[in-house]
Amino acid sequence: QVRLVQSGAEVKKSGASVKVSCTASGYPFATYSITWVRQAPGQGLEWMGWISVYNGITNYAQSLQGRVTMTTDTSTSTAYMELRSLRSDDTAVYYCARRTDFADYWGQGTLVTVSS
Amino acid sequence: EIVLTQSPGTLSVSPGEGATLSCRASQSVSSSYLAWYQQKPGQAPRLLIYGASTRATGIPDRFSGSGSGTDFTLTISRLEPEDFAVYYCQQYGDSRRTFGPGTKVDIK
Numbered sequence: 578q579v580r581l582v583q584s585g586a587e588v589k590k591s592g593a594s595v596k597v598s599c600t601a602s603g604y605p606f607a608t609y610s611i612t613w614v615r616q617a618p619g620q621g622l623e624w625m626g627w628i629s630v631y632n633g634i635t636n637y638a639q640s641l642q643g644r645v646t647m648t649t650d651t652s653t654s655t656a657y658m659e660l661r662s663l664r665s666d667d668t669a670v671y672y673c674a675r676r677t678d679f680a681d682y683w684g685q686g687t688l689v690t691v692s693s
Numbered sequence: 694e695i696v697l698t699q700s701p702g703t704l705s706v707s708p709g710e711g712a713t714l715s716c717r718a719s720q721s722v723s724s725s726y727l728a729w730y731q732q733k734p735g736q737a738p739r740l741l742i743y744g745a746s747t748r749a750t751g752i753p754d755r756f757s758g759s760g761s762g763t764d765f766t767l768t769i770s771r772l773e774p775e776d777f778a779v780y781y782c783q784q785y786g787d788s789r790r791t792f793g794p795g796t797k798v799d800i801k
Contacts (some may be wrong), residue, residue, distance in 0.1 A: 612790075614738075614792075621781065621792060621793075621794045621795045622730075622732075622738065622781055622783075622792040622795075623792070624783070624789070624790040624791060624792060627790075636788060636789075638789065639694070672737055672738075677785075677790075678726065678728075678743075678785040679728035679740060679743040679783065679785055680728075680738070680740060680783075681740050681743075681749060681750075683737035683738060683739075684737065685737060686737055
């Protein structure tokens with residue numbers, strides 16, 4: 578069965594960086610792109626962007642341009658999302674999901690807490 | 694960027710009743726590229742509907758989607774206890790995907 582397993586919770590200081598991983602199994606990793614979505618506490622879903630596993634092409638949300646980098650490692654079927662210059666409003670649960678159009682499978686989420 | 698508006702913000706329904714959720718886009722969503730998700734507290738979202746009206750794998754037929762252009766609807770025909778959750782629409786017709794703010798369906 579398709580599974581996306583994410584790395585554990587992180588606590589970071591303002592200005593630091595965080596890198597969240599998402600390891601896929603149950604399907605050919607290069608066949609589908611990976612999307613990242615975040616959700617601040619008590620808030621809705623925010624689309625962050627996606628990366629094509631096949632060719633590395635990325636598409637980031639305008640609001641995150643310059644601070645976010647999405648990468649993949651096909652040897653381990655793992656996708657990564659790095660967010661830099663963290664601020665308090667980056668505190669959220671970060672999800673990876675399969676596909677770039679609609680997301681049919683989701684990771685369990687990774688809580689990133691940014692403290693000052 | 695396409696802005697999605699969902700209404701109502703909260704819908705109070707009794708189990709066994711039906712519910713109609715609305716999602717309106719600020720501009721036409723090409724090819725009805727609209728999806729609906731269900732999210733329960735502490736869980737990741739679950740895909741319900743894509744292409745405005747196609748149920749995802751394993752989704753019961755009490756969930757149905759309709760609409761085109763700028764107006765879309767998710768209908769739950771008879772609410773089961775496990776259907777009380779928050780529902781989000783998402784468009785993927787534009788390269789910059791966006792989600793609606795969500796509709797919470799709670800028990801009346």
